[in-house]
Amino acid sequence: MNIMSEAATERAVTAAVDQFEIKMRGTDVCVYYGEKQALFDVNLEVRKNSVTALIGPSGCGKSTFLRCLNRMNDTIDICRITGEITFDGENIYAPMIDVVELRARVGMVFQKPNPFPKSIYENVVYGPRIHGQVTTRAEMDEIVERSLIKAGLFNEVKDRLHEPGTGLSGGQQQRLCIARAIAVSPEVILMDEPCSALDPIATAKVEELIDELRENYTIVIVTHSMQQAARVSQRTAMFHLGKLVEEGPTDKMFTNPDTKLTQDYITGRFG
Numbered sequence: 001m002n003i004m005s006e007a008a009t010e011r012a013v014t015a016a017v018d019q020f021e022i023k024m025r026g027t028d029v030c031v032y033y034g035e036k037q038a039l040f041d042v043n044l045e046v047r048k049n050s051v052t053a054l055i056g057p058s059g060c061g062k063s064t065f066l067r068c069l070n071r072m073n074d075t076i077d078i079c080r081i082t083g084e085i086t087f088d089g090e091n092i093y094a095p096m097i098d099v100v101e102l103r104a105r106v107g108m109v110f111q112k113p114n115p116f117p118k119s120i121y122e123n124v125v126y127g128p129r130i131h132g133q134v135t136t137r138a139e140m141d142e143i144v145e146r147s148l149i150k151a152g153l154f155n156e157v158k159d160r161l162h163e164p165g166t167g168l169s170g171g172q173q174q175r176l177c178i179a180r181a182i183a184v185s186p187e188v189i190l191m192d193e194p195c196s197a198l199d200p201i202a203t204a205k206v207e208e209l210i211d212e213l214r215e216n217y218t219i220v221i222v223t224h225s226m227q228q229a230a231r232v233s234q235r236t237a238m239f240h241l242g243k244l245v246e247e248g249p250t251d252k253m254f255t256n257p258d259t260k261l262t263q264d265y266i267t268g269r270f271g
């Protein structure tokens, strides 16, 4: 019996099973900004260790849905949500949920790279420190190095860890923000158009990184780029006017969507 091949088979089986494991699920999600309803009865599952792309024309509610997943909408006074969102089966809007802890488990990377006005090192270590995950200098050094390696940035910055994060290029700053998100060991990473402020080379690096991160994290990404959705995601969800039009495997969505609306959107007929 070949032990290696047995282990490899087991890994493949585990990966296949994980692909179908639901990490987060939105059920009948409605969101209102004051009187205005922005999402209508959205039912969407986010699968473990995969990248789910949220697509659709401007204003259709992609970012609103994304922000529901770690309760970022709580920070908007006029925003109200009904329905249910679960994380590993647990309702994240239940009264006993600690939102700070939730946001450590469901991290976020924004459209515009937004490093703190501190050193590269301090940017990465900030989260683990406030969450009490590190105390000694050695632990901090270790987490900074590990997070920067995972974000594909370590080699570029290892000699200037104590220089300001804001001094990096836009693409490097975005990877620093990804390192900062990773540092607190999240299970899910939400990305709201993470490449829209980046040039094509920096975009390619971040896309490559997203593909690598999928092995250890569950990723949900909002994107306006159909090419990006096709390149990085395994599942795609199409929104229009606050409703989920359809969702499914990305290759099917891009070759044989169920609705004409999706077909028209992905072929650039509107949006």
Ligand SMILES: Nc1ncnc2c1ncn2[C@@H]1O[C@H](COP(=O)(O)OP(=O)(O)OP(=O)(O)O)[C@@H](O)[C@H]1O
Residues within 6 Å of the ligand: 033, 038, 056, 057, 058, 059, 060, 061, 062, 063, 064, 065, 076
């Ligand atoms: N803070 C807010 N206050 C009031 N209305 C809002 C707020 N944020 C979003 N909206 C409204 O909710 C709707 C959905 O917006 P959202 O930003 O989720 O769409 P989107 O699909 O992400 O758009 P885009 O692609 O342009 O970023 C829009 O009509 C928008 O004007």
